[in-house]
Amino acid sequence: MSEGRYNVRRATCNVQRSLLLLLLIFFAAPLHAAPVRQPTVEDLTLGTSAQGRPITALRIGNGPIKLVIIGNTHGAPEANTHTLATMLADHFRANPHEVPPAVRLYIIPTINPDGLALGTRFNARGVDLNRNMNTNFDACPDNDWRVTVFGAYGIVSDTGGPYPDSEVESRLVRSFLLDAWGAIFLHSAAGNVFPAFCDHAPSIEMAQTYATASGYRYTRVWEQYIITGGMHDWAASLGIAAIIPELLTGTEPEFAQNLAGIQAVLAAAEKLLPAPEDHVEHGIVVPAILWRFWKMHGGDDLFGPPLMPAVVEEGVIRQIFERAVLELHPEWADTPYLVQVTPLGRTCSPPVGAALRNDCTPPGCRRFTETPYAIRGAFAAYWERYGGLHTFGFPLSDEKVAYAANGQQRAQQVFERAVLILNDDGNVSLAPLGWAFLVRERSLAPTAAHQVR
Structure with a gap:
């Protein structure tokens, strides 16, 4: 190039x-005199829970403004939010014209189907999904993710997960909201609406709009205790307007109040919801x-x-x-x-020499049917924590000692999308494949012709 x-x-x-x-690109629509399109109504399967239950969404509308409503983060104790989200989906399925042309509305009835089925607040691995998100990006350290968290009724427990975004359901939220403009996380029971903890003007304005229309009380922050690792705080830290309406009861869906709140947000979406x-x-x-x-x-x-x-x-x-x-x-x-x-790892030559280890005992080792190579120890922990298959892909080599970019010999392993290197301090890092790619691209580019003077 x-x-x-x-x-x-x-x-x-x-x-x-x-x-x-x-x-x-998303919508392939001209910006002038476009013919009116009928709103899209589409059922989506976004993924599965830890125990393999489907997590689904209903999409209504064609516009660029992506607004997502997520119900039932806390499983069985907040089953009324699942009922509410289902009723909202039924309503907008029957009345898609209520979604403004500029908006795409998504309704996820439950993000925690395992908790709903198992009768628990947590997911199948015992993690509180609304304490598991990486909220360390904003300027407010009080809400940063941690293992030990406050839960329902102020009970303190080690249910924040082993590390941020550790749960499959949390990662599903993370990927689906990547291009969102706004997010509404339905909870119960307090009868109020509050925005993200750190000052985020769009979240505050959306919470006030929702509260006024629904009749719930607007509250600047959750007053009972500090929520750490919350989905709303994670979303706002990335610029997504995010609020939590808390239903008044723990049993009733309170459909009319929440429909009014959502309709008010939809009506003002172009003003309320910030573009990425x-x-x-x-x-x-x-x-x-x-x-x-x-x-x-x-x-x-x-x-x-x-x-x-x-x-x-x-x-x-x-x-x-x-x-x-x-x-x-x-x-x-x-x-x-x-x-x-x-997948730059596919362009790398596998390190030569014998594999450092041949044993593979779970849980410290993981094998795949798609490749003969396993991942172990520090490499397996790093691979899992920072994105797994989606970020790094399958292993393309065993763990071997080879020269790294700094000229030092290090244990390393090639994956489809990265090369993992074990440093002297025991920590794992990625090889500078992007830098190598840029150097290679520029070295292969045609040189400029000499000028004739």
Whole structure:
């Protein structure tokens, strides 16, 4: 790729044009005199719970503004929010015209089907899903994720999960809200509406709008105790307007009140809900959705800083970071594959020499039917914690000692999308595959012709 081509493409990466590009690709609609389309009504299966129960959503509408309603985070004790979300889905299925043309509304009746079936507040692994999100991104340390948390009635327990976003249901929320503008998390029972804990003006304004229309009390923060690892705080830290309406009772769906609140938010959606924003990191613009993916997976700590502005190639927005290349595929909206890590590991030669270990005893070791190679110990723990298959892919080699980019010999293992390296301090990090990719691309680019003077 020539330097000239890079210079031309850099102009596509400012805030206004990258957002416009996303909207155009997503909805392929002209911005003037477009014929009125009938609102889309579509049933989606987003994934499965820890025990394999389906997690579904109803989509209504075609607009660019993505608003998501999530019910039943706390399983059986808040089953009335599942009933409410189901009734809301039935209502909008029958009345799709109530969703404004600029909005796509999604209703997820339950994000915790295991808790609902098992009669518990927690998921099947005993984790409180509304204490499991990575809320360490905002400026408020009080709500940061932790293992020991306050739960119902102020009971303290070690139910925050082993690490942030550890649960399959939490990761489903994380991927589905990647391109959201607003999120409403239904809970019970207190009879109030509150926004994200850290000051986020769009969340505050949406909570006030919902409370006024529903008749519930607006409360700036949850007054009983500090919620750590909450879904609403996680969402707001990424720029998503996020609120929690607490139903007054723990038994009734309170449909009329909540329908009124949602209708008020829908009517003011273009004013209330902020579009995803591009961000500048290390002096380089990162397009909004790529930035959210980069940030929620660890940012600099995992992928490293951006090395150059994003480019657009055949409808895919691609950006090189120090340790990875991230790709936005608009055709994969509403799936976990909207943003993908380029499989640069497939271009790496496997380290030579004998495998360091051949034993494979669970739970410290994991095998796959798709590959003869296993992952063990520190590599297995790192692989699982930071995204597993979606982030790193399958292993393509055994764990072996080889020269790393710094010239030192290190234990390392090649995966489809990354190379994991074990450092002297026992911590795992990613090899700088993005940097190597950029160097290789530029070294293969045609050189500029000599000028004749």
